Amino acid sequence: MSSSTHEIGSAKKKSPTLKTPKKTKKKTGVDKLPAGVWRNNGKLWIAYTDHVGRRIRESADTDNVAVAEILVTRKRAEAKALRKIHMRPDVAIIEAQLSDAERLLNATYQELLDMEHVGYLASISHLTSMSEERYNLHRFARFEIIPGIPIGSYRVADIDSNVVSRFLSSLSLAGATKNRYRTYITKSLGYAVSKGTYPQEQLDHLYMSVKRMPEPSKTKRAYTKEQLHSLLDVAHQRNLHLCDIIRFAVVTGYRASRIYGLTWDQIDFQRNEIKTPPKKPGGGEHVLPLSAPIKRILEERLAVRRPDVPWVFYNPTPNKRQTHQWKSLNESWLNILAEAKLRVRMDKKSVTKRAKINAELVAQGLEPLPEPVAVDTSLDAVFHGLRHVFGSALAETTPTVTISRLLGHSSLQITERYIESLRSPQAHIEPLNRLDSWIDHVKDPDLEAEWAAEMERREEFFQGYVNEDIWDEIDDSYSQQQIEERECIAQQERKIQP
Numbered sequence: 001m002s003s004s005t006h007e008i009g010s011a012k013k014k015s016p017t018l019k020t021p022k023k024t025k026k027k028t029g030v031d032k033l034p035a036g037v038w039r040n041n042g043k044l045w046i047a048y049t050d051h052v053g054r055r056i057r058e059s060a061d062t063d064n065v066a067v068a069e070i071l072v073t074r075k076r077a078e079a080k081a082l083r084k085i086h087m088r089p090d091v092a093i094i095e096a097q098l099s100d101a102e103r104l105l106n107a108t109y110q111e112l113l114d115m116e117h118v119g120y121l122a123s124i125s126h127l128t129s130m131s132e133e134r135y136n137l138h139r140f141a142r143f144e145i146i147p148g149i150p151i152g153s154y155r156v157a158d159i160d161s162n163v164v165s166r167f168l169s170s171l172s173l174a175g176a177t178k179n180r181y182r183t184y185i186t187k188s189l190g191y192a193v194s195k196g197t198y199p200q201e202q203l204d205h206l207y208m209s210v211k212r213m214p215e216p217s218k219t220k221r222a223y224t225k226e227q228l229h230s231l232l233d234v235a236h237q238r239n240l241h242l243c244d245i246i247r248f249a250v251v252t253g254y255r256a257s258r259i260y261g262l263t264w265d266q267i268d269f270q271r272n273e274i275k276t277p278p279k280k281p282g283g284g285e286h287v288l289p290l291s292a293p294i295k296r297i298l299e300e301r302l303a304v305r306r307p308d309v310p311w312v313f314y315n316p317t318p319n320k321r322q323t324h325q326w327k328s329l330n331e332s333w334l335n336i337l338a339e340a341k342l343r344v345r346m347d348k349k350s351v352t353k354r355a356k357i358n359a360e361l362v363a364q365g366l367e368p369l370p371e372p373v374a375v376d377t378s379l380d381a382v383f384h385g386l387r388h389v390f391g392s393a394l395a396e397t398t399p400t401v402t403i404s405r406l407l408g409h410s411s412l413q414i415t416e417r418y419i420e421s422l423r424s425p426q427a428h429i430e431p432l433n434r435l436d437s438w439i440d441h442v443k444d445p446d447l448e449a450e451w452a453a454e455m456e457r458r459e460e461f462f463q464g465y466v467n468e469d470i471w472d473e474i475d476d477s478y479s480q481q482q483i484e485e486r487e488c489i490a491q492q493e494r495k496i497q498p
Contacts, residue, residue, distance in 0.1 A: 036072040046072040110152030161209035175213030222388040251293040253390030260326040342381040
């Protein structure tokens with residue numbers, strides 16, 4: 001009896017001691033991670049649900065648990081805010097059933113830009129400015145007005161003048177650069193208008209509200225004859241190949257890229273013309289007749305032609321990573337401008353590169369590169385200014401239609417603006433001087449004397465009415481006449497009344 005009781009009692013005493021270690025036992029060496037954070041192969045990962053209900057799992061890119069917890073909390077808050085802003089249906093379910101046009105109707109701004117085939121960037125892929133425009137628009141899409149919520153996640157219709165203004169005001173850039181951002185953004189929203197995803201009235205309001213920034217006056221880019229001659233003299237001494245490129249640019253009006261890509265098979269000496277491929281896809285070939293100076297330069301290039309190089313103007317000393325085709329004139333052009341004492345247009349990258357080169361030269365005990373000296377502050381000495389020399393020289397005697405065809409412009413309006421920007425105010429003096437014949441028609445001395453006598457008579461006539469008594473009599477007679485007219489009207493009214 002006692003033994004059984006002892007066994008039962010001992011069993012009752014031992015049962016809680018067996019369960020207690022399971023509840024109070026702690027795993028040593030293992031961190032307790034917050035919700036939504038776990039460790040995989042020694043790295044921290046986070047998991048959250050986005051604004052359309054999709055479960056997202058991604059690396060936290062950190063080993064700090066506190067940072068990972070803040071990151072997942074921010075992602076959840078962002079998804080919650082987006083659900084309140086957009087109130088969109090579950091895209092994960094219906095996205096596969098939508099057409100491209102229907103997808104654009106509910107698209108975010110980032111989707112409007114990058115959507116395959118129907119996105120805005122796909123529609124401008126043929127433009128030469130596409131890379132710059134894509135970079136600027138993606139920078140706009142990454143901008144966060146609300147922390148953690150980029151503009152690219154907004155619905156297209158939610159982008160208004162306030163959003164664009166706050167983005168532009170955050171940029172510490174020149175006014176001209178901000179205006180380019182404004183142009184690219186409005187172009188993308190104009191594309192959304194054409195697709196029916198953005199109201200035209202909202203775009204018009206954005207145009208009126210977000211004003212263009214003031215820009216500095218445009219500098220003159222057309223070289224004078226003296227400046228061009230000094231440039232050619234320096235180029236002839238330093239680099240004959242570069243000298244030929246400068247001369248060819250002046251007599252053809254070609255851009256630098258077209259000169260670099262010019263090959264001998266594009267020149268037809270029998271038909272007396274040069275045919276170059278279109279600048280943009282879908283455009284036509286540019287045909288330029290061979291003038292006497294163009295032929296002379298090409299004949300000189302034939303003397304130095306190499307059978308293994310297809311280009312007319314080639315780089316004679318390329319490095320191991322380059323071909324013989326010119327890509328850019330780089331330091332050669334800057335050095336020639338500096339020696340010719342012309343103003344050099346240099347961006348921050350060029351200034352930094354020149355400073356590093358000068359530091360290396362000084363460290364080796366050599367003289368640094370010559371600094372550019374500006375003799376004409378209104379001249380922005382760039383290679384494209386040689387094309388302006390071609391246009392300004394033709395503008396004096398050549399019709400606008402011919403200039404437009406030779407320059408390869410797509411419309412006459414572009415050529416007219418182009419030519420007008422090159423003309424100085426002194427070019428309008430001669431037409432203004434011809435207006436003299438419209439007003440100075442009296443040349444006979446007798447007629448001039450008669451006209452002078454007439455002017456004296458008019459002056460005496462007006463001086464006679466300066467007397468105040470005469471004006472008083474006129475006022476009195478006018479007042480008396482008014483009184484008589486009123487009495488006559490009153491008498492007629494009395495006769496009409498019954």
